Amino acid sequence: xxxxxxxxxxxxxxxxxxxxxxxxxxxxxxxxxxxxxxxxxxxxxxxxxxxxxxxxxxxxxxxxxxxxxxxxxxxxxxxxxxxxxxxxxxxxxxxxxxxxxxxxxxxxxxxxxxxxxxxxxxxxxxxxxxxxxxxxxxxxxxxxxxxxxxxxxxxxxxxxxxxxxxxxxxxxxxxxxxxxxxxxxxxxxxxxxxxxxxxxxxxxxxxxxxxxxxxxxxxxxxxxxxxxxxxxxxxxxxxxxxxxxxxxxxxxxxxxxxxxxxxxxxxxxxxxxxxxxxxxxxxxxxxxxxxxxxxxxxxxxxxxxxxxxxxxxxxxxxxxxxxxxxxxxxxxxxxxxxxxxxxxxxxxxxxxxxxxxxxxxxxxxxxxxxxxxxxxxxxxxxxxxxxxxxxxxxxxxxxxxxxxxxx
Ligand SMILES: Cc1cc2nc3c(=O)[nH]c(=O)nc-3n(C[C@H](O)[C@H](O)[C@H](O)COP(=O)(O)OP(=O)(O)OC[C@H]3O[C@@H](n4cnc5c(N)ncnc54)[C@H](O)[C@@H]3O)c2cc1C
Numbered sequence: 001x002x003x004x005x006x007x008x009x010x011x012x013x014x015x016x017x018x019x020x021x022x023x024x025x026x027x028x029x030x031x032x033x034x035x036x037x038x039x040x041x042x043x044x045x046x047x048x049x050x051x052x053x054x055x056x057x058x059x060x061x062x063x064x065x066x067x068x069x070x071x072x073x074x075x076x077x078x079x080x081x082x083x084x085x086x087x088x089x090x091x092x093x094x095x096x097x098x099x100x101x102x103x104x105x106x107x108x109x110x111x112x113x114x115x116x117x118x119x120x121x122x123x124x125x126x127x128x129x130x131x132x133x134x135x136x137x138x139x140x141x142x143x144x145x146x147x148x149x150x151x152x153x154x155x156x157x158x159x160x161x162x163x164x165x166x167x168x169x170x171x172x173x174x175x176x177x178x179x180x181x182x183x184x185x186x187x188x189x190x191x192x193x194x195x196x197x198x199x200x201x202x203x204x205x206x207x208x209x210x211x212x213x214x215x216x217x218x219x220x221x222x223x224x225x226x227x228x229x230x231x232x233x234x235x236x237x238x239x240x241x242x243x244x245x246x247x248x249x250x251x252x253x254x255x256x257x258x259x260x261x262x263x264x265x266x267x268x269x270x271x272x273x274x275x276x277x278x279x280x281x282x283x284x285x286x287x288x289x290x291x292x293x294x295x296x297x298x299x300x301x302x303x304x305x306x307x308x309x310x311x312x313x314x315x316x317x318x319x320x321x322x323x324x325x326x327x328x329x330x331x332x333x334x335x336x337x338x339x340x341x342x343x344x345x346x347x348x349x350x351x352x353x354x355x356x357x358x359x360x361x362x363x364x365x366x367x368x369x370x371x372x373x374x375x376x377x378x379x380x381x382x383x384x385x386x387x388x389x390x391x392x393x394x395x396x397x398x399x400x401x402x403x404x405x406x407x
Pocket of ligand 1: 010011012013014015016035036037038045046047048049080081082083108109110111112129130131156244247275276277278292293294295296298321322323324325
């Protein structure tokens with residue numbers, strides 16, 4: 001490999017940074033540049049929704065320290081946005097009009113918070129949460145005391161609800177489905193997590209959606225589809241994300257709800273790979289190709305794509321994993337349960353602690369736990385080894401999962 005080759009990474013977050021360092025670990029000796037639109041040293045996003053009420057929102061946790069970029073000779077260009085790709089000329093055009101030639105490109109452009117277009121969506125005080133600036137704005141709003149209305153009972157919405165409650169705000173979560181988190185966790189677990197929030201005083205309003213935001217100067221009220229009006233000093237819209245794939249689509253790269261990649265991050269153009277939230281991947285744990293919007297996925301898929309750019313052969317097929325933190329409790333999910341999987345909720349489940357396993361064809365394929373970190377580590381072993389364990393054994397309170405995993 002010629003030392004003068006230049007590999008360009010667009011997007012400096014989990015996937016892009018992991019790819020840059022994987023290139024070096026894989027022996028790539030050419031030039032590596034990470035171009036990042038944001039102004040901050042690449043930082044961890046997960047703490048943004050968890051440290052909101054604690055005054056820690058202002059201090060960002062870097063993904064890797066600044067000196068590591070220098071030590072690994074990874075060039076980091078902050079406040080730089082790639083506006084256009086020219087695959088024929090192997091060139092990326094930046095927002096300042098300059099051009100970067102690159103022998104290979106990785107798109108790690110991530111996702112943006114989906115916004116609502118209902119009346120009043122532009123009012124000050126109606127917020128989304130995706131980056132550090134959003135978190136700072138939201139922390140200020142929470143410290144002002146609420147009331148806070150969260151639109152959308154997904155993970156970000158429920159974490160914001162927990163943080164705002166911990167800071168003493170009155171909080172209402174508005175969710176169109178029958179329960180918050182029901183899509184990700186299924187009904188029995190969603191009921192337990194909802195009960196946890198209700199125990200902490202969150203008002204959970206299901207089967208309703210926001211129709212308009214009202215206020216003079218700043219938001220003051222949310223009108224629901226039921227006609228109900230909720231007072232609001234701050235509104236957090238947490239209704240999912242949209243992949244940042246317009247750069248790829250404009251360059252003629254195949255996109256279908258995200259950039260379509262294979263297990264090594266190859267796109268439809270040999271010059272370009274992609275990784276992270278922006279991708280639609282054919283992951284073996286998914287029923288059909290889709291996006292996996294988790295921190296751990298972005299790190300690992302980015303590392304595989306970076307290594308593959310340097311000639312590596314590894315594929316990205318590890319167990320999907322994510323976690324969430326609410327009221328000081330850690331919720332973890334391993335694998336992707338599918339419709340038809342058998343859900344086994346271990347005895348003793350309650351709103352503050354539970355462990356659930358899913359079986360498919362007799363094998364353990366997924367697990368979720370609240371405040372059961374060590375059992376989840378055992379469940380990971382069972383899933384990764386595709387252990388065949390009877391439902392009776394998994395449900396027996398006398399069965400120690402850690403011993404089972406070791407055997
Ligand atoms: C508040 C919050 C809490 C979260 N909590 C958890 C959690 O607890 N557990 C979990 O598993 N996951 C969590 N996630 C999800 C996780 O953060 C994402 O899955 C992860 O950040 C995806 O990483 P990424 O590198 O693919 O993309 P992103 O993190 O979205 O980063 C993409 C980067 O690309 C840059 N960019 C985009 N376009 C361009 C361009 N044209 N030129 C230059 N730069 C560009 C953007 O500025 C951005 O920095 C959370 C997310 C948020 C927002």
